[in-house]
Amino acid sequence: xxxxxxxxxxxxxxxxxxxxxxxxxxxxxxxxxxxxxxxxxxxxxxxxxxxxxxxxxxxxxxxxxxxxxxxxxxxxxxxxxxxxxxxxxxxxxxxxxxxxxxxxxxxxxxxxxxxxxxxxxxxxxxxxxxxxxxxxxxxxxxxxxxxxxxxxxxxxxxxxxxxxxxxxxxxxxxxxxxxxxxxxxxxxxxxxxxxxxxxxxxxxxxxxxxxxxxxxxxxxxxxxxxxxxxxxxxxxxxxxxxxxxxxxxxxxxxxxxxxxxxxxxxxxxxxxxxxxxxxxxxxxxxxxxxxxxxxxxxxxxxxxxxxxxxxxxxxxxxxxxxxxxxxxxxxxxxxxxxxxxxxxxxxxxxxxxxxxxxxxxxxxxxxxxxxxxxxxxxxxxxxxxxxxxxxxxxxxxxxxxxxxxxxxxxxxxxxxxxxxxxxxxxxxxxxxxxxxxxxxxxxxxxxxxxxxxxxxxxxxxxxxxxxx
Amino acid sequence: xxxxxxxxxxxxxxxxxxxxxxxxxxxxxxxxxxxxxxxxxxxxxxxxxxxxxxxxxxxxxxxxxxxxxxxxxxxxxxxxxxxxxxxxxxxxxxxxxxxxxxxxxxxxxxxxxxxxxxxxxxxxxxxxxxxxxxxxxxxxxxxxxxxxxxxxxxxxxxxxxxxxxxxxxxxxxxxxxxxxxxxxxxxxxxxxxxxxxxxxxxxxxxxxxxxxxxxxxxxxxxxxxxxxxxxxxxxxxxxxxxxxxxxxxxxxxxxxxxxxxxxxxxxxxxxxxxxxxxxxxxxxxxxxxxxxxxxxxxxxxxxxxxxxxxxxxxxxxxxxxxxxxxxxxxxxxxxxxxxxxxxxxxxxxxxxxxxxxxxxxxxxxxxxxxxxxxxxxxxxxxxxxxxxxxxxxxxxxxxxxxxxxxxxxxxxxxxxxxxxxxxxxxxxxxxxxxxxxxxxxxxxxxxxxxxxxxxxxxxxxxxxxxxx
Numbered sequence: 001x002x003x004x005x006x007x008x009x010x011x012x013x014x015x016x017x018x019x020x021x022x023x024x025x026x027x028x029x030x031x032x033x034x035x036x037x038x039x040x041x042x043x044x045x046x047x048x049x050x051x052x053x054x055x056x057x058x059x060x061x062x063x064x065x066x067x068x069x070x071x072x073x074x075x076x077x078x079x080x081x082x083x084x085x086x087x088x089x090x091x092x093x094x095x096x097x098x099x100x101x102x103x104x105x106x107x108x109x110x111x112x113x114x115x116x117x118x119x120x121x122x123x124x125x126x127x128x129x130x131x132x133x134x135x136x137x138x139x140x141x142x143x144x145x146x147x148x149x150x151x152x153x154x155x156x157x158x159x160x161x162x163x164x165x166x167x168x169x170x171x172x173x174x175x176x177x178x179x180x181x182x183x184x185x186x187x188x189x190x191x192x193x194x195x196x197x198x199x200x201x202x203x204x205x206x207x208x209x210x211x212x213x214x215x216x217x218x219x220x221x222x223x224x225x226x227x228x229x230x231x232x233x234x235x236x237x238x239x240x241x242x243x244x245x246x247x248x249x250x251x252x253x254x255x256x257x258x259x260x261x262x263x264x265x266x267x268x269x270x271x272x273x274x275x276x277x278x279x280x281x282x283x284x285x286x287x288x289x290x291x292x293x294x295x296x297x298x299x300x301x302x303x304x305x306x307x308x309x310x311x312x313x314x315x316x317x318x319x320x321x322x323x324x325x326x327x328x329x330x331x332x333x334x335x336x337x338x339x340x341x342x343x344x345x346x347x348x349x350x351x352x353x354x355x356x357x358x359x360x361x362x363x364x365x366x367x368x369x370x371x372x373x374x375x376x377x378x379x380x381x382x383x384x385x386x387x388x389x390x391x392x393x394x395x396x397x398x399x400x401x402x403x404x405x406x407x408x409x410x411x412x413x414x415x416x417x418x419x420x421x422x423x424x425x426x427x428x429x430x431x432x433x434x435x436x437x438x439x440x441x442x443x444x445x446x447x448x449x450x451x452x453x454x455x456x457x458x459x460x461x462x463x464x465x466x467x468x
Numbered sequence: 469x470x471x472x473x474x475x476x477x478x479x480x481x482x483x484x485x486x487x488x489x490x491x492x493x494x495x496x497x498x499x500x501x502x503x504x505x506x507x508x509x510x511x512x513x514x515x516x517x518x519x520x521x522x523x524x525x526x527x528x529x530x531x532x533x534x535x536x537x538x539x540x541x542x543x544x545x546x547x548x549x550x551x552x553x554x555x556x557x558x559x560x561x562x563x564x565x566x567x568x569x570x571x572x573x574x575x576x577x578x579x580x581x582x583x584x585x586x587x588x589x590x591x592x593x594x595x596x597x598x599x600x601x602x603x604x605x606x607x608x609x610x611x612x613x614x615x616x617x618x619x620x621x622x623x624x625x626x627x628x629x630x631x632x633x634x635x636x637x638x639x640x641x642x643x644x645x646x647x648x649x650x651x652x653x654x655x656x657x658x659x660x661x662x663x664x665x666x667x668x669x670x671x672x673x674x675x676x677x678x679x680x681x682x683x684x685x686x687x688x689x690x691x692x693x694x695x696x697x698x699x700x701x702x703x704x705x706x707x708x709x710x711x712x713x714x715x716x717x718x719x720x721x722x723x724x725x726x727x728x729x730x731x732x733x734x735x736x737x738x739x740x741x742x743x744x745x746x747x748x749x750x751x752x753x754x755x756x757x758x759x760x761x762x763x764x765x766x767x768x769x770x771x772x773x774x775x776x777x778x779x780x781x782x783x784x785x786x787x788x789x790x791x792x793x794x795x796x797x798x799x800x801x802x803x804x805x806x807x808x809x810x811x812x813x814x815x816x817x818x819x820x821x822x823x824x825x826x827x828x829x830x831x832x833x834x835x836x837x838x839x840x841x842x843x844x845x846x847x848x849x850x851x852x853x854x855x856x857x858x859x860x861x862x863x864x865x866x867x868x869x870x871x872x873x874x875x876x877x878x879x880x881x882x883x884x885x886x887x888x889x890x891x892x893x894x895x896x897x898x899x900x901x902x903x904x905x906x907x908x909x910x911x912x913x914x915x916x917x918x919x920x921x922x923x924x925x926x927x928x929x930x931x932x933x934x935x936x
Contacts (some may be wrong), residue, residue: 027815051671074929108683108686108750108751109683109685109714109750109751109752110751130599131598131599132683133577135712141743161711162712163710163711163712164711167710167711167712168710168713168755168756168758168759169712169713169714169751169752169754169755170711170712170755170757172751172754172755173754189754189758190754190755190757190758190761191758191761198482211704212712212714212752213751214683215576215577215600215682215683216577217576217577227856240842241841241842242631242636242637243629243630243632243638243839243840243841243842244603244631244635244636244637244638244680245636245637246577246680253906274531279575282577283577283578283637283640283680283681284577284637284680286637286640286657286658287637287638287640287658288636288637289658290636290657290658290659291636293658293659295620296486328506345813371711372711373709373711374709374710374711374843374844375709375710375842375843376842384651386496392525398566410788416500433833
């Protein structure tokens with residue numbers, strides 16, 4: 001199967017087509033470079049052209065043409081993913097959805113939007129319409145799209161209350177176009193959502209998204225510091241377990257993350273300060289301050305509604321989730337990270353066990369309180385000082401042996417970034433919806449190499465060595 | 469200290485004063501009669517007069533006059549409490565707050581209301597204003613007041629998500645008038661709220677209430693049935709632990725409660741049907757139906773948004789909390805109940821243990837899923853077939869010995885209906901705010917008899933034997 005790039009470009013020339021090298025290069029990259037491993041493997045990856053459809057009809061047209069000419073299609077939003085979700089490993093077409101950015105309908109508890117709509121624009125529209133906002137979003141809310149979040153994300157700010165995207169009810173409906181000679185339009189709800197959510201666009205193109213909403217509040221951003229790491233963890237967990245206090249974010253940053261990497265926070269903390277970042281609903285502030293006053297071991301250093309910091313620190317959620325890693329590696333380029341899950345009820349003991357098993361300074365705990373099956377526990381986006389790939393693999397192994405689950409962000413396949421096993425639901429739907437295997441090739445191991453054993457990093461054989 | 473009733477009446481005659489016997493009698497009763505024990509002790513209780521202030525200034529006037537003339541004052545809202553909270557044990561004045569019924573202010577997440585405002589009227593105003601509603605309310609929402617709920621209740625519909633009234637953040641502010649020669653007006657927030665919330669009006673009169681709000685939705689009322697009691701319990705617990713499914717109520721009714729006592733449900737269930745009553749947000753229905761489809765052992769028999777029942781069953785929450793008991797005792801007057809708490813994580817095992825330790829038919833499990841410290845567990849409003857007071861006490865003892873906490877609804881004191889110990893916060897504030905001990909006398913044991921040992925039911929010595 002050989003792609004006829006020129007024929008596809010010609011057939012799509014009436015659309016918003018990007019053929020300049022600089023433009024193609026820019027649209028062929030996401031935030032894979034947080035990982036030195038992915039940076040090594042994928043830095044050269046480049047599509048042959050980029051097309052930016054403005055409607056579902058145009059998406060269908062692109063897919064028909066690419067199907068006819070055997071051209072791989074990798075879909076992207078803003079490209080803020082860190083697992084190389086949007087990297088066009090086999091070249092071909094990048095389907096850029098940024099022009100499909102409309103909010104279509106808002107009702108109590110629901111929004112319907114096109115996939116290229118920025119998260120912040122969904123929230124702006126729903127807030128303006130009826131005081132509502134998305135239940136959860138990535139820390140890249142300013143720049144990321146709702147489609148990218150659903151297809152490539154798992155949770156984020158808001159997961160402390162609402163759990164993960166994969167939890168029932170956190171996505172209501174997805175409209176999907178298949179990659180066939182005659183693309184079909186399908187509507188998925190309920191169990192069917194698992195076919196295409198968090199599938200990196202490997203088995204269909206999402207053209208419309210219906211998400212649940214929560215009430216929008218003027219969340220109060222808060223920083224609390226303490227010299228005791230355990231007190232910081234307990235604070236985040238306990239506030240999330242306060243049923244009457246409405247929380248949108250509870251992040252823990254082990255010392256000296258705040259002092260070393262959070263420039264505007266630095267004047268207010270020491271090297272020994274562990275930091276907790278919180279978003280609290282304004283009408284929960286009295287309850288929160290009461291809760292805080294019961295803990296003399298912690299100090300409130302910032303609240304966005306009442307402070308005398310000469311320079312505002314910006315949004316607290318832009319210190320959390322994977323913005324923490326971004327801030328750290330801007331200061332120290334040797335920093336990378338792991339994505340860890342510490343499940344209830346052993347989460348706190350597990351975190352302590354793991355902390356104790358590494359040399360000082362090699363890893364730093366960054367935790368995000370989140371609900372899993374109704375219980376508050378922690379996701380970890382552990383900062384790691386990178387030395388070698390071998391040591392990084394060993395760090396992963398040590399976490400897994402201790403009992404933590406790792407979603408390895410130094411791998412570009414769905415399986416390795418997930419549970420290291422075939423997702424039959426996604427695979428079966430790919431068989432049906434992408435018979436030629438043209439969608440985001442190289443990201444689903446079970447499609448390319450069903451016998452893969454996960455003993456070393458998967459290397460997609462179709463990875464183009466240089467741009468054509 | 470002898471009350472000068474006539475002088476007080478004369479001094480208050482320009483207010484809305486009730487002096488007719490029928491009117492006084494009606495205002496001297498609450499729903500204490502759910503308990504055969506309280507019925508036996510309190511049936512004759514009657515105040516000397518009733519006054520219905522229309523403003524805080526009039527409340528102050530009443531308190532000044534009653535203080536001057538040593539007249540006991542028992543405050544009431546709609547009188548829907550079941551612990552005799554509003555029974556004027558020592559006679560005197562009933563301070564009826566039904567004329568203080570205004571909603572004063574609504575902002576995002578908050579409402580300020582007068583204590584006599586009905587719960588349903590708070591909700592009507594907040595929904596109309598900005599699509600909001602109270603986080604939680606008693607099943608007597610139609611008739612009960614917000615002040616009575618705060619002063620005499622502990623939680624209810626909504627506690628499955630928001631926990632209990634005593635949890636930080638579930639009451640924002642209370643404005644309180646003291647019972648002194650010159651009544652003071654105090655504003656309580658944070659830790660101070662515990663002084664007067666759930667204090668039955670024994671240490672101050674609440675004149676304004678600020679409560680947090682949640683978004684109002686057109687909740688879908690649902691009944692699910694199953695032959696397996698364990699499956700019913702698991703369904704209620706598990707749906708409450710589904711982080712992406714927004715739930716307002718999850719009640720479990722052991723067979724044959726639905727068949728025997730729920731007249732309009734009866735045609736759709738058998739004697740062996742355990743019933744689960746649910747309120748689900750409309751935008752969570754897809755998620756909920758997916759959740760339900762994974763459980764072939766349960767059957768959806770009713771959803772309020774799509775059903776063919778010839779006679780609507782009414783609001784599902786009016787089958788839950790203490791409406792269950794009311795429905796049961798209307799059919800079988802020998803029924804009473806217990807208020808039980810089954811705490812996480814042993815709640816399910818504890819419920820099974822208790823079920824196994826009683827003869828068939830003596831108790832029937834009625835459970836309400838609720839959050840306690842962030843974890844879903846159960847409150848129980850167990851139906852009990854009453855035989856003798858001795859056996860009832862034994863049933864209480866058996867529950868406590870098994871490890872369940874009982875809030876005994878066959879007692880009229882704060883301590884016996886609570887944790888059977890002195891609440892120093894409430895007692896200390898009573899010393900300050902009610903030096904003559906005139907507010908709702910007989911309800912706080914630690915005021916009257918600090919050495920009381922809780923080995924038998926407390927009998928208030930000041931209980932008036934007959935109406936004067």
